[in-house]
Amino acid sequence: NAGVTQTPKFQVLKTGQSMTLQCAQDMNHNSMYWYRQDPGMGLRLIYYSASEGTTDKGEVPNGYNVSRLNKREFSLRLESAAPSQTSVYFCASSVTGEGRDTQYFGPGTRLTVL
Amino acid sequence: GENVEQHPSTLSVQEGDSAVIKCTYSDSASNYFPWYKQELGKRPQLIIDIRSNVGEKKDQRIAVTLNKTAKHFSLHITETQPEDSAVYFCAASSGGGADGLTFGKGTHLIIQP
Numbered sequence: 001n002a003g004v005t006q007t008p009k010f011q012v013l014k015t016g017q018s019m020t021l022q023c024a025q026d027m028n029h030n031s032m033y034w035y036r037q038d039p040g041m042g043l044r045l046i047y048y049s050a051s052e053g054t055t056d057k058g059e060v061p062n063g064y065n066v067s068r069l070n071k072r073e074f075s076l077r078l079e080s081a082a083p084s085q086t087s088v089y090f091c092a093s094s095v096t097g098e099g100r101d102t103q104y105f106g107p108g109t110r111l112t113v114l
Numbered sequence: 115g116e117n118v119e120q121h122p123s124t125l126s127v128q129e130g131d132s133a134v135i136k137c138t139y140s141d142s143a144s145n146y147f148p149w150y151k152q153e154l155g156k157r158p159q160l161i162i163d164i165r166s167n168v169g170e171k172k173d174q175r176i177a178v179t180l181n182k183t184a185k186h187f188s189l190h191i192t193e194t195q196p197e198d199s200a201v202y203f204c205a206a207s208s209g210g211g212a213d214g215l216t217f218g219k220g221t222h223l224i225i226q227p
Contacts (some may be wrong), residue, residue: 041201042120042217043158058214059115059124060174090157099226101146101207105157 002026005104012112021076021109022104023091030061031094032074033103034058034066036087043090048073081113116141118206120218128226133194135221137204138186144206147180147187148215152201161202162189191223198226 012036025032030051035043035058045058049068063085065077074093080083091106117140128132131170148163164171164178164187171178177190191198201222205215 024119027170040219042219043205043215044217045214048214056213059216102163105159107157 004091004093004104006106006109008105008109012114014114015061015082018077018079019081021089023075023106024073025093027093027104028112029093029095030071032103033070033091033092036060036078037090038087046076055065085111086113087111093101116144116208116216118204118218119203120145120221122221124222126224127194129194129196130193131194133191133216133223135202135204135219136186137188139206140185140209142185143208146207148205149178150203150205151188152203158203159220182191194225196225198227199223
């Protein structure tokens, strides 16, 4: 049981390049999330998917797109990377409802945009 | 939307003493309040959470209190140990967590030997 996994662990991009961050969970969770973490800013929600087939914007969605590929996988795409998107990106998943709301986080992807 | 304020940003205590971290939230509909611990270079990990129908919850040396009227909640760590040194984040959610969490900016807890 690997929990929440993310690839890649590290990535360096040039301004304007695109890339997709991958996230998968093997806990049969219905909800998945993408957060970014910047120094002194805590974690901020980018997008979330409450169930397979649905996605919604979070606090900071501009410049990102997401795909809930199936129940296990939730990807985050940067179409044209900008230096302001340099951050650590965390994926999380949870079983929601009936008090089972704990979010479990992946190990993170450290992204640098030059 | 929800706004979560967390204080202090840095807290230094002597080993064995207690530490208290405080958070306030703005959305009266918030009903789920988790606390996460993050060590340097690692992922956030849940240490305790509380729901709006409960005023206090304890787990060994860790406790969380919630005051819905004042819209604030606090983390209490007793008998602090060196391994408690980390950054702690509070968070809040109005959808029980399903629509994501709003985090505070974190408290760097330093345990002095």
